[in-house]
Amino acid sequence: MRIAVISDIHGNLEAFNAVLEHLDNNADEIISLGDIVGYGPNPKECCDIIREKRIYSLCGNHDVACFDDDLISYFNPYAREAILWTRSQLTDEYISFLKGLPFEDILHSFRIVHGAPGSPFDYIMTSSDAIEAFASFREDICFIGHSHIMEFYEQRKGHPLVRQLSLRNQQELILEEDKRYIINVGSVGQPRDRDPRAGYIVYDTEARVIRAYRVEYRIDIVQRKMQLKGLPPILWERLELGR
Numbered sequence: 001m002r003i004a005v006i007s008d009i010h011g012n013l014e015a016f017n018a019v020l021e022h023l024d025n026n027a028d029e030i031i032s033l034g035d036i037v038g039y040g041p042n043p044k045e046c047c048d049i050i051r052e053k054r055i056y057s058l059c060g061n062h063d064v065a066c067f068d069d070d071l072i073s074y075f076n077p078y079a080r081e082a083i084l085w086t087r088s089q090l091t092d093e094y095i096s097f098l099k100g101l102p103f104e105d106i107l108h109s110f111r112i113v114h115g116a117p118g119s120p121f122d123y124i125m126t127s128s129d130a131i132e133a134f135a136s137f138r139e140d141i142c143f144i145g146h147s148h149i150m151e152f153y154e155q156r157k158g159h160p161l162v163r164q165l166s167l168r169n170q171q172e173l174i175l176e177e178d179k180r181y182i183i184n185v186g187s188v189g190q191p192r193d194r195d196p197r198a199g200y201i202v203y204d205t206e207a208r209v210i211r212a213y214r215v216e217y218r219i220d221i222v223q224r225k226m227q228l229k230g231l232p233p234i235l236w237e238r239l240e241l242g243r
Helices: 013-023 043-052 061-065 077-089 092-099 127-134 219-228 233-240
Strands: 002-006 029-032 104-107 110-113 141-144 150-156 163-166 172-174 179-185 198-204 209-215
Touching: 002 179, 013 043, 013 198, 013 209, 013 219, 043 077, 043 092, 061 077, 077 233, 127 150, 127 163, 127 179, 141 198, 150 209, 179 198, 219 233
Parallel strands: 002 029, 110 141, 141 179
Antiparallel strands: 002 198, 104 110, 150 163, 150 179, 172 209, 198 209
């Protein structure tokens, strides 16, 4: 079974459509790890695609911030401004949809969560973070997003040390039976690993292989949309920088 895992679409319709076109029916299933909305100019349209294509999705922190005033207080001023704008675009129907999304799950014997196992909005950014995370779940594989950085952490079973390695376009990672993995699938709508292309991975469950992909999309169109909607310049300027 080939499972595409995406995350952090962030209302970027052009990037989302580019990823779906790139997949071109080469995946048996698509899973989203959350943050469908936030930052980008097309929150409703991205939610519509998730629903129409019946893509199983988790709830990210930006999704929650659309209906939780307590969470929005943790956002920086630019993210907060974007969320307040996003809220103004979403009807009760869309808010109900976001509220109904789970925070964490186990599918096909692997774990999925937006941020970190057991703490959905915490970040895994370092080997130390990963060591703590590995101790909080039992499965061999956990897929995460949240940091917008495509990379992976591996830990040999029975050993405490963790290796942190990047994932690049077209890279294949063969999963070894004696290791456990945390795979960060990066971001569709706002990558921050200095590669501005939309990112996603495909997991071949039979071959036990992860394949990483980066996809070009019309960043200029998204930037123009964000400008016209009055979203903070830093949010659309960073798209072409991948940071």
